[in-house]
Amino acid sequence: MRGGPLARLARVGVRDDAPSTQPRSIVPEPTTASSPRTFSDDFVWGSATASYQIEGGAAEGGRTPSIWDTFSHTPGKVEGGDTGDVAIDHFHRWRDDVEIIKEMGLDAYRFSISWSRVQPGGSGEFNEEGIRFYSDLLDALVAAGVKPVATLYHWDLPQELEDEGGWANRNTSYAFAEYAARMAAEFGDRVHTWSTLNEPFCTAYLGYASGVHAPGRTEPAAALAACHHLNLAHGLATRAIRQTVGEDAVVSVTLNFHVIRPDDPESADDLDAVRQIDALSNRVFLGPMLSGHYDDDLIHDTRHVTDWSFVLPGDTQLIHQRIDVLGVNYYTTFRVKKYLGVGERSRNDGHGESAASPWVGVTDIDFVDQGAPYTSMGWSIFPDGLTELLVSLTERYPGQALMVTENGAAFPDVVGEDGLVHDPERVAYYRDHIAAIADAIDAGADVRGYFAWSLFDNFEWAFGYNMRFGILRVDYDTLERTWKDSGRWYQQLIATRTLPAVGA
Secondary structure (H helix, E strand, O other), X not given: OOOOOOOOOOOOOXXXXXXXXXXXXXXXXXXXXXXXXXXOOOOEEEEEOOHHHHOOOOOOOOOOOEHHHXXXXXXXXXXXXXXXXXXXXHHHHHHHHHHHHHHXXXXXXXXXXXXXXXXXXXXXXXXXXXXXXXXXXXXXXXXXXXXXXXXXXOOOOEHHHHHOOXXXXXXXHHHHHHHHHHHHHHHOOOOOEEEEEEOHHHHHHHHHOOOOOOOOOOOHHHHHHHHHHHHHXXXXXXXXXXXXHOOOOOEEEEEEOOEEEEOOOOOHHHHHHHHHHHHHHHHHHHHHHHHOOOOHHHHHHOOOOOOOOOOOXXXXXXXXXXXXXXXXXXXXXXXXXXXXXXXXXXEOOOOOOOXXXXXXXXXXXXXXXXXXXXXXXXXXXXXXXXXXXXXXHHHHOOOOOEEEEEEOOOOOOOEOOOOOEOOHHHHHHHHHHHHHXXXXXHOOOOEEEEEEEOOEOOOOHHHOOOOOOOOEEEOOOOOOEEEEHHHHHHHHHHXXXXXXXXXX
């Protein structure tokens, strides 16, 4: 390994087997050398999207409203009053979009299925027209030589299920398993990798605690119940997919990890703040999914919010299914310290502004401003955090294959006088983070691939169309797609499988 030692983070009050995702040993420093980095031929290069962010066709083809339709149509919830009714019209333009995917040379394309499109209401009869949409898309991807990676849930719960309690209701987990089984039966011969959930942290905490995402609830106990029912849904769906397709089905889940650093590495209080946030954001999912239990400190920290009686006997065994590849979404790090009660608390957690906090049960922790450079989302740029995360996951779960399923940055792109989009900040962001992955691989992490977020500019949830993450620009008036420099740079990287030297 190269580089100097990182501070060991004390794990105050954590079980000996609690899977902390914080850095615990020496990891390489970010790549700064001028030599190129070459990736193996079997390393998967991809890009990712999500149904509500790109599809449009909100009331077409038998689709019914999801919680994001309801939320985005509620005044004041989304910047500019934007909705996903049209988005970037992928529902009608998917054939052209597949041609872009083919031209870019992607090995794999990660997309999500709209539950409301294939099973309006989330229960009962399935919609053959909606199923045919995804079947045609899969056929085109396979014909183009692209591996389809299908996410079953990327935040767009059918509204009828939310009306019955949403993810705070245990029944939603069983409805999800039924939906997963049908999708496996319909598409199992063409989907390369199944991802059950995308970022359950956001679903549970931003949707049910802080309310900045759909369904917009601010109920801390419901948020923790949602965490458990999302975990249960993952386990039930994983079992259903393998029962339908066979044990060889490749099943994954995608988590957005929080790489948390103490403001003062020598402060026991700040180290305990790291522990608390790690428990709420990372271990609440990793514990049951990969180890078959919830960690004692998580239950203890939140005992004043809920008694966790929604966890029934046998649940953690159902959740603890084999994960063939763990999806890792990474954008930034977080710095925390204990709040001492003086002055206003600092909320630089990158999760939107709300009077309610997503950090259920936590009242004495500050999220400290980490400083520039920032993306347009206000997220500090720390490529080394990705190396730390991948190495720490490998240390905690030896033999677990990893895939970086989302990584990218929003910047204020403009079309130049030459009609092109020059986005050097995004190119640098990708270069540095992919170099960080190379460092993690050198340190022994089993990283199988990388998916750039996002293939297209799209509906960025509560930010509407104000944030551009795409490596292809979308004109929201004409819906024309334009390659950005970052898209061409990524195309070249895929073709050569070699990360150019810094400055190249």
